[in-house]
Amino acid sequence: MSRTQHRPSVTARRVAAALVAVPLVLLVLLAGPPSRATASTAATATPRTPAAVAPPAAAADVDLTRIAGNEAENAVAVNPADPRNVVMMSTYSPTVAAAPAKPHRPVTGPAAAIIRGLTLSVTHDGGATWRTRVIGTGGALGQACCDESIAFDGYGNLFMTYLFLSNGNVPVALSTDGGDTISPLTTTTASADQPTITTGPGSVWLTWTAGNGGITLAGAKVTGRGHVGAFTQESVPRPYNAGDYGDVAVSPTGAVIVTYQQNTSVTDGPNIVFTSIDPDGLGPHPLQAEKPFVITGVGSFDFIPAQPNRSIDAETAMAYDQTAGAHRGRLYAMWTAESPNESDNTDVLLRWSDDNGLHWSGNVRLDDDQTRRSQFLPKLAVDQSTGHVGACWYDARNDGGNGGVADTDGVANDDAMVYCTVSRDGGRTFGPNIRVSAKASHTTRQFNEDFDYGDYEGLGFGGGVLRPAWSDNSNSAGGNPDGTLRQLDLYTAAIHGQ
Ligand SMILES: [Ca+2]
Ligand SMILES: [Ca+2]
Numbered sequence: 001m002s003r004t005q006h007r008p009s010v011t012a013r014r015v016a017a018a019l020v021a022v023p024l025v026l027l028v029l030l031a032g033p034p035s036r037a038t039a040s041t042a043a044t045a046t047p048r049t050p051a052a053v054a055p056p057a058a059a060a061d062v063d064l065t066r067i068a069g070n071e072a073e074n075a076v077a078v079n080p081a082d083p084r085n086v087v088m089m090s091t092y093s094p095t096v097a098a099a100p101a102k103p104h105r106p107v108t109g110p111a112a113a114i115i116r117g118l119t120l121s122v123t124h125d126g127g128a129t130w131r132t133r134v135i136g137t138g139g140a141l142g143q144a145c146c147d148e149s150i151a152f153d154g155y156g157n158l159f160m161t162y163l164f165l166s167n168g169n170v171p172v173a174l175s176t177d178g179g180d181t182i183s184p185l186t187t188t189t190a191s192a193d194q195p196t197i198t199t200g201p202g203s204v205w206l207t208w209t210a211g212n213g214g215i216t217l218a219g220a221k222v223t224g225r226g227h228v229g230a231f232t233q234e235s236v237p238r239p240y241n242a243g244d245y246g247d248v249a250v251s252p253t254g255a256v257i258v259t260y261q262q263n264t265s266v267t268d269g270p271n272i273v274f275t276s277i278d279p280d281g282l283g284p285h286p287l288q289a290e291k292p293f294v295i296t297g298v299g300s301f302d303f304i305p306a307q308p309n310r311s312i313d314a315e316t317a318m319a320y321d322q323t324a325g326a327h328r329g330r331l332y333a334m335w336t337a338e339s340p341n342e343s344d345n346t347d348v349l350l351r352w353s354d355d356n357g358l359h360w361s362g363n364v365r366l367d368d369d370q371t372r373r374s375q376f377l378p379k380l381a382v383d384q385s386t387g388h389v390g391a392c393w394y395d396a397r398n399d400g401g402n403g404g405v406a407d408t409d410g411v412a413n414d415d416a417m418v419y420c421t422v423s424r425d426g427g428r429t430f431g432p433n434i435r436v437s438a439k440a441s442h443t444t445r446q447f448n449e450d451f452d453y454g455d456y457e458g459l460g461f462g463g464g465v466l467r468p469a470w471s472d473n474s475n476s477a478g479g480n481p482d483g484t485l486r487q488l489d490l491y492t493a494a495i496h497g498q
């Protein structure tokens with residue numbers, strides 16, 4: 001669970017915080033927000049300079065939760081069997097409480113999340129109506145801490161993983177009705193960090209960081225809706241560099257690759273990003289020795305003005321093109337870079353490979369920011385109906401500290417919006433960035449604990465619709481019971497025609 005030697009993992013800190021006497025919070029199933037059609041298109045104009053901030057073309061932002069408390073760290077899954085069926089989640093903390101001092105810096109105010117479940121939002125009509133509730137508050141799914149990850153497969157199975165609050169175990173749960181009901185499937189391991197779940201043809205896979213810092217991979221055969229075999233586990237072979245914040249991707253022919261970031265005491269970077277591939281997935285060959293992929297200035301806990309309490313990591317991500325199209329089998333890898341190191345000028349970069357990571361393309365920069373401000377916590381998704389590649393991230397480009405919808409406080413580079421981009425040519429080029437957020441959000445320890453926006457945002461891409469999910473306290477959609485620039489709600493927008 002340890003993310004660094006001197007900084008307890010988010011899990012450990014959340015568990016410790018939660019074990020401080022917490023009044024029992026009665027959580028009930030929460031009715032979703034009133035039905036609201038998602039606007040057909042978000043902004044298409046790309047602000048190229050700080051002065052070019054323009055409102056989005058449509059009021060596309062939808063507040064999915066409208067729940068008092070903090071919803072940060074998000075996940076999205078689009079059902080390939082029916083792309084109108086979309087599920088979005090967030091880690092939910094209904095209250096903010098004083099927390100124990102953190103060892104590496106003074107406590108200056110109320111701190112640390114009291115995590116008490118996960119929000120789950122489901123639509124079956126492409127986002128015209130959503131049903132939102134809180135799960136993981138006990139019962140069959142147990143008491144969830146955080147670190148949720150979800151994925152649909154081609155049969156319409158929805159797989160979910162997360163961490164238990166009490167022990168960091170990694171459960172897997174399954175829904176066979178598009179997210180309306182979710183039941184426990186298995187529990188894979190103990191004392192882990194940041195599990196990620198994904199699917200391939202006839203299989204489901206998870207990766208996580210084990211208690212010893214090693215990267216573990218678990219997979220199971222899937223033969224139909226509700227028909228999931230037993231999980232088998234393997235690990236990146238020693239010697240390895242202790243890693244975390246990983247991702248897993250499955251090729252159309254069944255190879256499985258994991259990626260992760262070196263988790264060292266050099267929390268400001270530079271850090272090495274590694275990959276390890278199992279060439280035949282559920283077949284007899286094991287994970288191969290790790291290979292360095294890239295070096296990034298974004299360390300394992302790299303503080304930037306827009307994520308001042310939680311910090312960021314590189315959020316390395318991978319995805320395969322599983323389509324029958326021109327780029328079938330192409331592997332995409334994305335990460336956050338910082339150049340020069342400790343400049344807070346972070347950017348989102350991508351490479352692709354047609355031989356499972358033996359050789360890579362040059363770097364393709366996804367953000368078209370013309371400033372030197374921060375882009376962070378990116379998410380990658382491939383629309384498996386088209387092969388188009390989408391990415392979204394939090395973006396401080398418009399915060400010049402000079403007021404307006406992009407600046408909440410007169411300080412530059414500490415307020416975030418969400419931007420997205422799409423490639424239609426196999427990752428060679430990406431289109432002009434799409435500004436999604438109507439207004440900027442701003443996190444503080446007082447209202448968002450030590451968690452800021454969490455460790456990642458969510459992104460789904462299916463049927464030509466890009467669907468980011470992010471944490472937002474701009475209250476641009478109205479209806480946040482905590483008000484403006486206080487606790488976060490889970491926001492989304494549908495970007496059609498992608
Ligand atoms: Ca750095
Ligand atoms: Ca930048």
Ligand SMILES: [Ca+2]
Binds near residue numbers: 399406407409412414
């Ligand atoms: Ca600002």
Ligand SMILES: [Ca+2]
Binds near residue numbers: 482
């Ligand atoms: Ca909220």
